[in-house]
Each structure stands twice: as structure tokens, then as C-alpha cells.
Amino acid sequence: xxxxITIGRQFGSGGRDIGKxxxxxxxxxxxxxxxxxxxxxxxxxxxxxxxxxxxxAASPWLYAAVGQSGQTGFMPTNDTLFAVQSQIILDIxxxxxxxxxxxxxxxxxxxxxxxxxxxxxxxxxEARIKRVSxxxxxxxQQALQKxxxxxxxxxxxxxxxxxxKWASHVNYHLTLDSGKFGDEGTAEIIAAAMNLK
Amino acid sequence: xxxxITIGRQFGSGGRDIGKxxxxxxxxxxxxxxxxxxxxxxxxxxxxxxxxxxxxAASPWLYAAVGQSGQTGFMPTNDTLFAVQSQIILDIxxxxxxxxxxxxxxxxxxxxxxxxxxxxxxxxxEARIKRVSxxxxxxxQQALQKxxxxxxxxxxxxxxxxxxKWASHVNYHLTLDSGKFGDEGTAEIIAAAMNLK
Numbered sequence: 001x002x003x004x005i006t007i008g009r010q011f012g013s014g015g016r017d018i019g020k021x022x023x024x025x026x027x028x029x030x031x032x033x034x035x036x037x038x039x040x041x042x043x044x045x046x047x048x049x050x051x052x053x054x055x056x057a058a059s060p061w062l063y064a065a066v067g068q069s070g071q072t073g074f075m076p077t078n079d080t081l082f083a084v085q086s087q088i089i090l091d092i093x094x095x096x097x098x099x100x101x102x103x104x105x106x107x108x109x110x111x112x113x114x115x116x117x118x119x120x121x122x123x124x125x126e127a128r129i130k131r132v133s134x135x136x137x138x139x140x141q142q143a144l145q146k147x148x149x150x151x152x153x154x155x156x157x158x159x160x161x162x163x164x165k166w167a168s169h170v171n172y173h174l175t176l177d178s179g180k181f182g183d184e185g186t187a188e189i190i191a192a193a194m195n196l197k
Numbered sequence: 198x199x200x201x202i203t204i205g206r207q208f209g210s211g212g213r214d215i216g217k218x219x220x221x222x223x224x225x226x227x228x229x230x231x232x233x234x235x236x237x238x239x240x241x242x243x244x245x246x247x248x249x250x251x252x253x254a255a256s257p258w259l260y261a262a263v264g265q266s267g268q269t270g271f272m273p274t275n276d277t278l279f280a281v282q283s284q285i286i287l288d289i290x291x292x293x294x295x296x297x298x299x300x301x302x303x304x305x306x307x308x309x310x311x312x313x314x315x316x317x318x319x320x321x322x323e324a325r326i327k328r329v330s331x332x333x334x335x336x337x338q339q340a341l342q343k344x345x346x347x348x349x350x351x352x353x354x355x356x357x358x359x360x361x362k363w364a365s366h367v368n369y370h371l372t373l374d375s376g377k378f379g380d381e382g383t384a385e386i387i388a389a390a391m392n393l394k
Binding site: 120122177181192 | 393
């Protein structure tokens with residue numbers, strides 16, 4: 001049975017960096033934005049379109065417009081992307097041990113025969129502002145706006161495509177304040193939790 | 198600087214057992230119901246009264262009754278217990294490394310010069326029903342009722358005496374599903390988190 005670690009995360013809490021560290025420690029594959037590239041190739045949709053749709057739920061207005069137009073066999077880009085990514089995540093889980101960041105992987109794999117460790121990362125506003133402003137070379141105020149917007153999108157995406165509530169600890173086995181433990185420490189704790197028994 | 202691990206927990210998630218294991222692993226002191234005995238001795242209040250009041254917030258009706266009676270210098274038992282326990286927790290934090298279960302210790306120690314690790318434990322209803330019914334020799338239905346009642350009391354107590362929301366992951370550095378990892382595994386992860394760097 002393959003081992004899969006899914007990482008949900010607040011924007012700026014270091015999910016990508018920490019996920020990579022965990023994958024290195026455990027010798028697991030790592031999937032994040034790379035999924036987009038895979039999804040793009042598999043579906044034949046343009047990379048630009050899929051990047052734009054990534055982790056954004058389909059707009060209700062779009063459904064209304066499609067309904068009125070009378071078209072059939074059409075799915076909004078976001079739903080297509082979700083379906084394609086879900087298939088890729090299911091394939092990964094059948095193939096190898098992996099760390100998967102975002103993309104509702106915890107939900108998509110909930111009934112699969114895998115050893116699943118669902119992790120959620122968050123951090124204080126201060127810690128996230130510092131990370132985001134330093135990485136992107138923007139002011140703290142700009143970083144805060146970016147954090148709020150992205151987290152709203154992530155929440156909407158997760159709540160839209162699952163029957164769960166994003167960031168509620170009951171979805172996850174382990175919820176960590178990455179600001180408290182640092183990237184390396186957080187990765188160590190996650191790896192230790194995966195290696196138990 | 199002393200190291201203090203506080204453990205908030207859902208009823209039936211094994212907070213007491215896991216806290217003891219963590220304390221053993223790290224060579225820390227352990228405080229749970231023993232606090233009551235200490236509080237009792239210190240305040241001169243009867244053990245029975247304090248046990249009854251433990252982790253229940255003072256009733257608003259009691260405040261009203263006291264107000265009408267015109268008495269001064271009187272505090273409801275629960276508030277006295279909270280004040281006495283807070284002082285004991287502050288004293289512990291000045292004296293030794295310790296694991297403290299419940300009693301809003303995370304909040305009481307928030308501004309103290311200690312190395313603080315705040316942990317919250319939960320588990321699925323199934324896992325908690327199993328633990329509670331086996332330990333207390335009651336049916337699953339009775340266990341579920343007990344869990345609901347106790348968690349309601351704990352939430353009310355925590356929310357009453359702090360400006361935080363019980364069980365919200367932002368209060369804690371580490372939130373764990375004890376049913377996923379088992380008592381021993383959960384204790385190992387907590388000890389590992391405390392021993393980082």
C-alpha cells in the first residue's frame with residue numbers, strides 16, 4: 001500500500017517548501033504545480049488556461065451562461081481541471097509514495113487503499129507576511145492582501161469540490177503552526193508522523 | 198527557561214494517558230486532576246466542592262444571585278477555582294518542565310517567559326466512543342452522551358475564561374488525531390516536536 005502525504009495550507013505558510021523537504025527526507029515523489037503540467041498534457045488543454053483555473057472553483061455565473069446557451073458536453077475549465085487532476089492524483093496513489101500539496105488530495109484519496117496522512121499547515125499573519133513579502137519582493141500590506149485573496153480562493157475551491165470545510169482540523173490528522181517549528185522542524189515532525197510503527 | 202506542554206483535548210481522545218506518556222518520555226512533571234488537590238490545599242476550600250467546580254464555568258445565574266444579595270468579597274466557587282489554579286499553573290511554569298492537561302493552561306501561560314508548546318488532541322467519534330465505553334464500562338450510546346456533555350462544558354469553560362475559541366487550531370501549535378496515531382504514536386510526535394532544535 002503506497003504512502004501518501006497530502007498537505008493543505010494557508011497561503012504563505014510554506015506548504016511547497018515544507019512539502020519538498022518532507023519528500024526529500026522520506027524519498028517520496030513530490031507534486032505541486034507540476035500537476036498542472038501533467039494535467040495540461042493529458043487533457044490537451046493549453047497550459048495558460050489551466051494555470052489560470054488552478055485551485056479556483058468554477059464561477060456560478062459561468063454555469064448559468066452555459067445553461068442558457070443550450071450547449072451540451074461542455075464543462076467549465078475549472079471543473080475539467082479538477083476532474084483531470086483528480087485522475088492524476090488517483091494514478092499517483094496507485095503508483096508511488098508521494099507528497100501532494102493542495103488540490104483537495106485528502107478528499108480525492110479518502111476511500112483509496114493508501115496509507116494516507118493528511119496534514120494542514122498554517123502560521124501567524126506576521127510569519128506569513130514575512131515569508132510572502134521577502135519571497136515576492138513586495139510590501140507587508142501587499143503580502144497581506146495577497147494572502148487574504150489566495151486563502152479565500154483556496155477555501156472556495158476546497159469547499160466547492162468537497163463536502164468538507166477547508167482548514168477545519170477534523171479533515172486532517174495533523175495540523176501544524178509552521179511559524180512555531182520552522183520549515184525544517186515542521187518537515188521533521190511530518191516525516192516522524194509518517195514513519196510511526 | 199522552563200519547557201511547558203499544554204494539552205487541550207476532546208473528551209475521550211486520551212489527553213490524560215497521552216500527556217502522561219509525553220511526561221515520561223521527556224522526564225517532565227505531569228499535572229491533571231492533581232491540580233485540584235493542590236488548589237484545594239492552597240485555598241482551604243473543600244476538595245468535594247472544588248472537584249465539582251473543576252472545568253465548569255461559573256453560572257450566570259449565580260452571579261445574578263450574588264449581585265442581588267448585596268454581598269461583597271464573594272466569588273463563585275468556579276471563579277475562585279480558576280484563580281487558584283491559574284496561580285498554581287504560573288508557579289509550576291516558574292519551577293519545572295511540565296505537561297499540563299486542560300485548565301486553559303495555554304491561555305494562562307501565553308505571556309510567561311516559558312518555552313510553550315500548545316497541543317490539541319481530538320479523535321473520531323468512533324475512536325472516542327470505544328475508549329470511553331471500554332474504560333467506564335458503559336454502552337456506546339451512554340459514552341456518546343457523556344462525550345457531548347463534557348465537551349460542551351470544556352468549550353464553555355475555555356471560552357468563558359479566555360478570549361479564544363476552544364478547539365480552534367489557531368490556539369495551538371500542534372493539533373493531532375490521536376485515533377490515527379494511537380496513544381504511543383501521538384506521544385512520540387509531541388515529544389519530537391518539543392525536542393526540535
